[in-house]
Amino acid sequence: MRPSGRLPGALRTLSIDTNFSKHAEGSALIRMGNTEVLVTASIESKVPPFLRGKGEGWVTAEYGMLPRATHTRGDREAARGKQSGRTQEIQRLIGRAMRAVVDRKAMGEMSIVIDCDVLNADGGTRCAAISGAWVALHLALRHAMNKNILGSMPLTDQVAAVSCGIFKDTAVLDLDYDEDSNAGADANFVLTGSGGLVEVQGTAEGAPFSEAQLLDLLRLAREGTAQIFAAQKKAVGIG
Template sequence: MRPSGRAIDALRPVSIQTGFARHAEGSALIRMGGTEVLCAASVESRVPPFLRGKGQGWVTAEYGMLPRATHNRGPREAAKGKQGGRTHEIQRLIARALRAGIDLKALGEISITVDCDVLNADGGTRCAAITGAWVALRLALDGLVRANVLPALPITAQVAAVSCGLTQAGAVLDLDYAEDSNASADANFVLTETGGIVEIQGTAEQAPFSQEQFNELMRLAQVGTARLFEIQRDAVAQAVAA
């Protein structure tokens, strides 16, 4: 049995609340079990220096955790004067995942930054951030189309992410902290709605795992992201209708 009592292929309860950050061009508060991440997209009519004059846009991300998002207080990285390696790695992952679903040429010389702030952490924060960030980005792009800044949505793929791992219950979907901290192997899958692979991060914590075990983790990730894609679409549809 899993600590939560969930089936091996069951996600934690997931919800996406749009419009939470009222001043952002697009925002989504995603809840996956005890993990909550606020994603807010900001639009700027300029691009980084390395893209000026090239006729294409840019999508990037920043990631951070509130001091009491975890069981024990973590110091603010701003107070330490620098970001940690984990923060850099995660925000680069989020940015890569979002750019994988955007036609940057069609975006034009516009930059969109998606800030992902972890309010509460209970495992899978990077996956929740990617899934929520896509919704925030999509809503920001919808606004640009409605304002006639863009002729059409420059979206080429819907992107979501989920964790899977090998535990005492076998291969399981969407690890919470209790499972993640004791898993013999865990992986994060970033996939598109058409079955494309954006990125897979997998690590054996103890002994190496087999190809067969990886295939089962991949299957579970496909099951999980299929459900997340539905939740994303529902959140966007409700926001647009409102």
């Protein structure tokens, strides 16, 4: 039995509330169980220096956790004067995930900055951030279309992420903190709506896991992201 009482292939309760931030062009508050992430997407009429004059847009991301998002208070990274390696890795992952489903030529020379702030952490924060970021990005791009900044939607697909792991020798979907901290293996899958793999991060915490177990985790990830894709579509009013 999982600590939460869920079946192996069950997601935590998922909700996505849009337009949570008053000023951002796109925003979403995503809740996966007790994990809550506020995501905003901000449009900037400039691109990084390496893209100037190329007629391409850019999507990047920043990620952070509030000091009491976890069981004990963590220092603000700004107070420490530098970001942790974990933070840098996650925000690069979020940016890659968004760029995988955007036609940057169709954007023209604009940038969208995705800010992901973890309000409450109970496992799977990077996955929730990615799934919520797609919603915020979609809303920001729609805003640009409504303002006649863009003539068409540059998004080419959906993207979402979910964690899976081996807990008590069983493949399970969407690990919470209790499972993640005791898993024999854990993995994060970033998938597109059309079935493509953007990124797979998998680690054995003890004994190695098998190829068959990896395929079990991928199967669960596809089932889980199918539900997330449906929630994303509902949040932005498509499909």
